[in-house]
Amino acid sequence: MSTRSNTNSGPKILSLSGSLCYLTAAVIINLLYYLNPGLWALLDNTLKWLAWVKTL
Amino acid sequence: MAWLLLVTIIIVAGSAFMVKRLALKSTLDCWLTLGLFSLAGQILILLVAGVCLKQLNRPTVLFLAVAWAGVGLLLSADALSGIKTTRPNFYQQLLRGLSILSSACKHNPPLKVVGLILLLSFIAVGLGVVYLPPYAWDEIWYHLPPMANWYQQGAIAQLPEALQWQDYNPLQVDANQLALDCSVAFNWANVYPLNAELNALLTMVMLDNDMLADAAQLPYVLLGALATLGLCRLAGARLTTALLAAMLFLLTPAVLAHLRVAYADASFAAMVATTLYFFLKWQIKLEAQYALLFGLATGLMMGIISTGLAFAGVFCLASLVYGLWQCQRQKIKCPQLCRQAGLFLLVMIATGSFWYLRTWWLYGNPIYPVTVALPGWSLPGLGSVDQLFMNHNTPDNYRGRSLLLNVLISWLELGEETYNYYSRTRGFGPFWAALALPALIPFTYNALKQGQTPVIWMMGITLLLLLVQPAVWWPRYALYVVPVGLAAWAWLYERLQAKVRLAVTLLMIFNIVVSSGLVLAETLDKLPLAMKKASSCRTFGQLYYQDYAWVDSIPPSNIGYTPMAWIYPLYGGLQHRVQLIDGSTAESWRKAIRQQKVDYVVIKPDYSHYELWAQDSADLLQIYQKGELINVYKVKH
Incomplete structure (x- = not known):
């Protein structure tokens, strides 16, 4: 994430892409929270399935 | 209520005199120190009244509070030291702090909105404390029974239950029953460090009832909010953003839930944050008064739960490493460092060791019932931390799964339990998960890149604490990561593009409305019925x-x-x-x-x-x- 100084005294501001990247991460985590806790059960099962595949 | 108010005012006033003696320049440090001294004073008064005098009653506590205030007054007098110093007026500093806060709120809509949510939440919690009785599992089994027993005995002594169960044989029961048996008063109440619960004891002694017993964690949690503010300021955040982060700490679901139960976990997290803050301040200043405050915070933290002992070890080690490094760089002279180390250790031991020494005396092991087993040296106990706590309490779907995945699911708020005092597989809240946790990455990266020593130490110490913490996925036990996450969020929030910051603000408000509503549901559900009775x-x-x-x-x-x-x-x-x-x-x-x-x-x-x-x-x-x-x-x- 690149930063630039917008004023002489204030903190350096993140670039738009950096800011949006952060916002996107936040929205994705929030979506997981609000919409789909089952998704993690699926991930868990997938990991278990992968572990089982490894044993083959 | 008047007696409780009176004794509180006397203790706080005495502590304020002591704060004046330290001549701290920062207003925030004055507030934090006032909190530390007041809590230390209250603990000392109750221990002297309950353990030494065996007179745990209203007149004795009042007398000791007046003595505390007298000591404060003596310490603050210039005549005692013989040195005339120009110290900032403590009360003026406090008033200045309040006026800064009010003017910060005036032109800051997010602060106003979050402040309003916090106010409403605190009203609900306050009504819950007053109108609803203690009800949560651990408090009715082992946090409050010793307080009630001591209140009735008029002394802090070994519980009769513990004496009856002193010959308990863990080998006669299976693992589940062992954990269950250990959960009750006969064992835990007699061996746990109980600094936080002493707040409940004070309210019992002064009120002659248990109406405010559930508010035991409030003073610690308020101190934790101030420490969060301090950590944010050290991370480079503006006062208004730091203030917002402090309020968000108070609105963390697990913290909010714990404000109405006499547990110890939110208090512990708050004291870890305070210790971390004073550790960083000592690093910056390398002055004796900060060594003293660092030791005081560490001692108070140690006396809340046994994990504090391990955490104190981490802080001691970190300060030793830093001190020696600064000595080598000639930033501090070796004798000066030794004096500060001595002061730190003395204060830490004086304020944090009582419960461990008591348990050591009674059971031959300061952290009984956890067995200490080192090569060639062991102390008696009933089993390991896993045997006594974790095996029984780990959810089935968390067993045998990668620790990292457990942490992710729990910290990212993807557990399926509701918010409550248990806070086992969720409790940090959607705001922290979505907005504070991701902020840690750019925050740490920037600190490493810019060589920001306080932030690097803040992150390093927190990482070390997580490594020594058992069951780190359990939010209630890892609540001390919240202030650090909030410091990262505060730093990043100010650096976001204006439009993105607006979106983040809206997301923040939405999340805290949802999580606070969910946390307070139980209280709000019971309140109407309770208020009619x-x-x-x-x-x-x-x-x-x-x-x-x-x-x-x-x-x-x-x-x-x-x-x-x-x-x-x-x-x-x-x-x-x-x-x-x-x-x-x-x-x-x-x-x-x-x-x-x-x-x-x-x-x-x-x-x-x-x-x-x-x-x-x-x-x-x-x-x-x-x-x-x-x-x-x-x-x-």
């Missing part, structure tokens, strides 16, 4: 479990209980005497009933053989009430 009817039995309602209708009595019945509700708002009735055989149990002169015996029928023994004791016991959870027998005298 007379104060004598707002009891555990009438509001939570009907099985315990009989306690409210009997005159002050001597109640005996057998293992696994909830203990604290039997005190009936501190009007009944409560004691364990136990025995290894039916005959010895019946003998105990006669000898201990109890009027009622409470039995959990599905635990062990007590119910059978009671049914075979028709000459001694008469059934008084059969319930879903417990059976009550009246003793024939």
Whole structure:
């Protein structure tokens, strides 16, 4: 994430892409929270399935 | 209420005099120090009254509070030191702090909105504390029973229950029963560090009732909010953003839930944050007064839960490394460093070691019942941390799964449990998960890139604490990461593009409205019914479990209980005497009933053989009430 100084005294501001990247991460985590806790059960099962595949 | 208010004012005033003596320049440090001194003073007063004088009553506590204020007054007097110094007026600094806060709020809509949500949440929590009785699992089993017992005995002494169970053999029971047996008063209440619970004891002594027992964690949590503010400022955030982060700490679901239960976890997290703050301040200043405050915070933290002992070890090690490094760089002279180290250790031991020494004296192991087993050296106990706590309490789907995945699911708020005091698989809240946790990455990256020493140490220490913490996925036990995450968020929030910052603000407000609503649901659900009832009817039995309602209708009595019945509700708002009735055989149990002169015996029928023994004791016991959870027998005298 690149930063630039917008004023002489204030903190350096993140670039738009950096800011949006952060916002996107936040929205994705929030979506997981609000919409789909089952998704993690699926991930868990997938990991278990992968572990089982490894044993083959 | 007037007595509690009076003693609080006296302790705080005495502490304010002591703060003046330290001549701190920062207003925030003054506030934090005032909190530390007040808590230390309160603990010292109760320990002197309860342990040394065995006079745990209102006049003694008041007298000791006045003595504390007198010591403060003496310390603040320039005449005592013989040196005339120009110290900033402490009260002016406090007023200045308040005026800065009010002017910061004036032109900051997010602060106003979050402040309003916080105010409404605190009103709900406050009403909950006043109108609802203690109800949460651990507090009615082992956080509050010793306080009630000590209040009634007028002294802080070993609990009779613990003496009866001193020969408990863990090898005779399976792992699940071991964890269950250890959960009750006979063991935990007698061995846990209990600094946070002493707040409940103070309210009992000064009010002669337990109305405010559930507010035990409030002073610590407020200190934690100030420490969060301090950590944000050290991370480079503006005052307004730091203030927002402090409010968000208070709105963290696990913290909000804990403000209405006499547990110790939110207090512990708050004290870890305070210790971290003063550690960083000592690093910056390398002055004796900050070594003292760092030691005081570490000691108070140690005295809350046993994990604090390991955490104190981490802080000691970190300060030693940093001190030696600064010595080598000639930033501090070696004798000066030794003096500060001595001061730190002295204060830490003075304020944090009491509970460990007591347990060591009684059981031969400062962290009993956890067995200490090192090569060539061991101390007695009932088992390891895993055996005693974690094996039993880990959710089934968390067993055998990668630690990282467990942490992710729990910290990212993807667990399926509701928000409550248990906070086992969620509790940080969607705001922290979505906005603070991701902020840690750019925050740390920037600190490393820019060589920001305080932030690097902040992150490093937190990482070390997480490594020594058992069950790090359990949010209630890892709550101390919240202030650090909020510091990262505060730093990043100010650096976002304006439009993105607006979106983040809206997301933040939405998330805290949702999580606060979910946390407060239980309180708000019970409040209307409780507020309609007379104060004598707002009891555990009438509001939570009907099985315990009989306690409210009997005159002050001597109640005996057998293992696994909830203990604290039997005190009936501190009007009944409560004691364990136990025995290894039916005959010895019946003998105990006669000898201990109890009027009622409470039995959990599905635990062990007590119910059978009671049914075979028709000459001694008469059934008084059969319930879903417990059976009550009246003793024939």
